[in-house]
Amino acid sequence: MDKLLFGDNQFFGINHMSEEKARAQAMRFQKTQAIMDVLDVAYDAGINTFMCTTHDRIAEIAKRVKADPVRYADFQFYPCMPYAHKYANAVTEHGMVGALREFMPKDGLLATALTGTKALATKEVDGIAKVLIDMEMKMFEGTKTPVVFIQNVFTDLLLGMGFTRALRIFDDHIREKWGAEPAYITMNMPMLLDALEKEGIERPIICSNINKIGFRMSGGFDAYLDALKSGRVRAVAMSVYASGAIPADEAIHWISELPGVESIVFGASSAGNIHGTKALVDKYMGQPA
Amino acid sequence: MEKLKVGVVGLGKMGLSHFAMVNAHPDVKTIACDGAGFMVDVLSKNIDTPIYRDYDEMLAKEPLDAVVIATPSRLHAPMVTAALDKGLHVFCEKPFCLDWADSQRLTDAATQKNLVAQVGYHYRYVGAFREMKRLIDAGAIGRITHVLAEAYGPVVLRPKRTTWRTDKAEGGGCLYDYAAHPLNLLNWFFGAPDRVMGSHLGQVFSEGTDDEVFSTLRWNEGPTAQLSVNWSDESHRKMSTKISLIGTNGRLYADRQECQAYLRKPVDGLEGYDEGWTVKYTTELTEDRWFYLRGEEYSGQLDDFICAARDGKAQALENGFASATETDRTMAMIIENAETGNAVGEARTGAPQPAKKRGWFGR
Numbered sequence: 001m002d003k004l005l006f007g008d009n010q011f012f013g014i015n016h017m018s019e020e021k022a023r024a025q026a027m028r029f030q031k032t033q034a035i036m037d038v039l040d041v042a043y044d045a046g047i048n049t050f051m052c053t054t055h056d057r058i059a060e061i062a063k064r065v066k067a068d069p070v071r072y073a074d075f076q077f078y079p080c081m082p083y084a085h086k087y088a089n090a091v092t093e094h095g096m097v098g099a100l101r102e103f104m105p106k107d108g109l110l111a112t113a114l115t116g117t118k119a120l121a122t123k124e125v126d127g128i129a130k131v132l133i134d135m136e137m138k139m140f141e142g143t144k145t146p147v148v149f150i151q152n153v154f155t156d157l158l159l160g161m162g163f164t165r166a167l168r169i170f171d172d173h174i175r176e177k178w179g180a181e182p183a184y185i186t187m188n189m190p191m192l193l194d195a196l197e198k199e200g201i202e203r204p205i206i207c208s209n210i211n212k213i214g215f216r217m218s219g220g221f222d223a224y225l226d227a228l229k230s231g232r233v234r235a236v237a238m239s240v241y242a243s244g245a246i247p248a249d250e251a252i253h254w255i256s257e258l259p260g261v262e263s264i265v266f267g268a269s270s271a272g273n274i275h276g277t278k279a280l281v282d283k284y285m286g287q288p289a
Numbered sequence: 290m291e292k293l294k295v296g297v298v299g300l301g302k303m304g305l306s307h308f309a310m311v312n313a314h315p316d317v318k319t320i321a322c323d324g325a326g327f328m329v330d331v332l333s334k335n336i337d338t339p340i341y342r343d344y345d346e347m348l349a350k351e352p353l354d355a356v357v358i359a360t361p362s363r364l365h366a367p368m369v370t371a372a373l374d375k376g377l378h379v380f381c382e383k384p385f386c387l388d389w390a391d392s393q394r395l396t397d398a399a400t401q402k403n404l405v406a407q408v409g410y411h412y413r414y415v416g417a418f419r420e421m422k423r424l425i426d427a428g429a430i431g432r433i434t435h436v437l438a439e440a441y442g443p444v445v446l447r448p449k450r451t452t453w454r455t456d457k458a459e460g461g462g463c464l465y466d467y468a469a470h471p472l473n474l475l476n477w478f479f480g481a482p483d484r485v486m487g488s489h490l491g492q493v494f495s496e497g498t499d500d501e502v503f504s505t506l507r508w509n510e511g512p513t514a515q516l517s518v519n520w521s522d523e524s525h526r527k528m529s530t531k532i533s534l535i536g537t538n539g540r541l542y543a544d545r546q547e548c549q550a551y552l553r554k555p556v557d558g559l560e561g562y563d564e565g566w567t568v569k570y571t572t573e574l575t576e577d578r579w580f581y582l583r584g585e586e587y588s589g590q591l592d593d594f595i596c597a598a599r600d601g602k603a604q605a606l607e608n609g610f611a612s613a614t615e616t617d618r619t620m621a622m623i624i625e626n627a628e629t630g631n632a633v634g635e636a637r638t639g640a641p642q643p644a645k646k647r648g649w650f651g652r
Binding site: 012013014015016017018019022026085091092093095096097100120122125153156157159160161162163165166187188191213214215216217218219220242243244245 | 302305306308309310312313326327328330331332334335336337338444449452454526529531544545546547570571572573575577578579580581582583585588
């Protein structure tokens with residue numbers, strides 16, 4: 001993984017500090033070109049990886065990247081699935097089973113299984129999960145997707161319920177079908193790491209908040225540091241600035257001295273902030289390999 | 290120490306996330322309960338937690354200490370009654386009961402039995418609203434006269450099939466689902482309103498229930514508030530609740546992310562709040578709990594409930610049944626006002642201020 005990954009919260013009206021700012025960003029990035037312009041600034045600054053939700057609008061971005069293979073020769077995506085709102089809306093509209101049926105191939109066996117009154121067999125449930133994963137990956141066909149994440153709301157819901165077998169299904173399927181590294185976003189890194197190990201998943205790539213003030217590091221700051229030092233996890237740090245609460249230089253310097261952190265993911269909308277973070281990461285973490 | 294045994298009832302939208310959070314709590318042994326269905330089916334094959342298909346059977350067979358109830362609102366009253374009868378601590382999703390007489394009866398029952406009885410109004414656990422409450426109680430903006438309480442979000446965006454959430458008799462609709470939250474915050478700040486007028490429960494896309502709510506609420510010894518709520522607003526990514534207050538010494542604004550204060554003069558005892566603007570963000574108003582799923586407020590309310598029950602407390606730390614009853618009563622006033630067109634509640638007592646007689650150029 002590169003040392004620095006570019007995130008996408010800023011493009012979709014997600015801001016952990018201010019609803020007003022979130023709305024201003026949603027307005028600014030209304031047009032795909034506006035997103036592309038910022039991605040170009042990041043790419044030209046040497047940030048080659050875009051870690052992004054499988055939002056419908058990302059399909060547009062993927063299309064543009066595919067359309068210019070010379071310009072974007074080194075551009076790669078780290079998809080983060082699923083785009084939860086799509087499913088939440090479908091469930092509200094069609095109910096749980098109805099929503100799943102909406103997403104299944106209409107004439108396939110799984111759609112038939114969902115229509116039946118019989119309880120689903122375990123392998124049918126696994127089959128449905130795989131179809132859903134493949135659907136999320138569809139927009140990236142023809143691009144580079146060496147790492148594929150599962151979103152924190154899903155990871156943590158499954159983790160809390162103890163349904164970690166689903167994470168194992170995801171892990172296997174991403175490796176086998178897509179030839180990519182499966183990875184996990186979570187707000188509960190130490191707990192997730194233990195659970196993944198119990199599922200036989202060793203040294204997983206886990207993206208979680210890691211910052212000097214311990215902001216949203218659920219499970220405790222010390223437990224995070226212990227996990228990082230143990231060498232059991234390949235960590236991607238997000239919220240390194242804790243939504244702006246920590247000065248940039250101090251934040252990156254602190255992260256750079258932690259063992260186990262392979263990458264930082266950050267979101268920015270201005271060339272100044274993009275170049276600033278890139279310079280700090282180069283300074284403290286060295287050039288990407 | 291022996292673990293607290295908690296039954297989580299209802300594995301729908303709220304129930305699943307409550308279940309995940311309770312199940313991850315280090316001091317809890319969890320049991321789940323829901324009627325048959327796809328989710329129960331899949332989960333019972335894939336997780337260790339026992340899942341009952343019948344509530345009464347679970348109550349009869351499991352030596353529970355507490356229940357978390359997240360079923361459709363219509364079922365709250367009978368299910369809470371059964372749990373209290375068994376002497377269990379109860380956490381119930383909001384709105385509490387559709388008939389506030391039930392809410393009152395259950396409040397009394399829980400009090401009499403010294404049980405922890407809490408309702409899931411999670412906004413009282415949002416750092417920015419907690420800060421707003423602290424500032425109000427400290428008299429930061431003086432006498433508050435002017436209140437605007439709002440909530441907007443994208444729930445019903447087109448005519449669609451009926452579920453309990455869109456059926457008023459089941460406790461669905463924008464008033465119970467959305468408006469309950471800002472109203473509950475107003476109850477927290479100012480108590481139950483004395484008078485409700487100008488209420489409108491409007492339909493945008495729904496047939497069976499309301500999609501938008503307006504109301505004017507008055508506290509005889511306090512402010513007048515306007516409520517503006519709409520769950521058919523796609524411009525909001527998710528539910529957004531905001532409260533603005535104007536008082537004799539300034540202005541307060543809060544939403545989930547931040548609390549903004551404008552003070553005309555600093556107030557004794559409020560450190561860090563100078564004259565003019567002070568903004569505090571979630572980042573500094575937040576504390577982590579044992580597990581994070583959708584926001585600290587969801588974890589926070591369950592953690593408080595679990596700890597109070599574990600420690601054998603005789604009441605909830607926050608969001609006790611009595612406070613949720615206030616909100617149920619406030620919503621009943623809004624419904625009556627909207628249906629009859631007549632103001633509900635008592636007007637200000639005491640002699641009204643006589644209008645000054647003025648001459649043509651009188652001052």
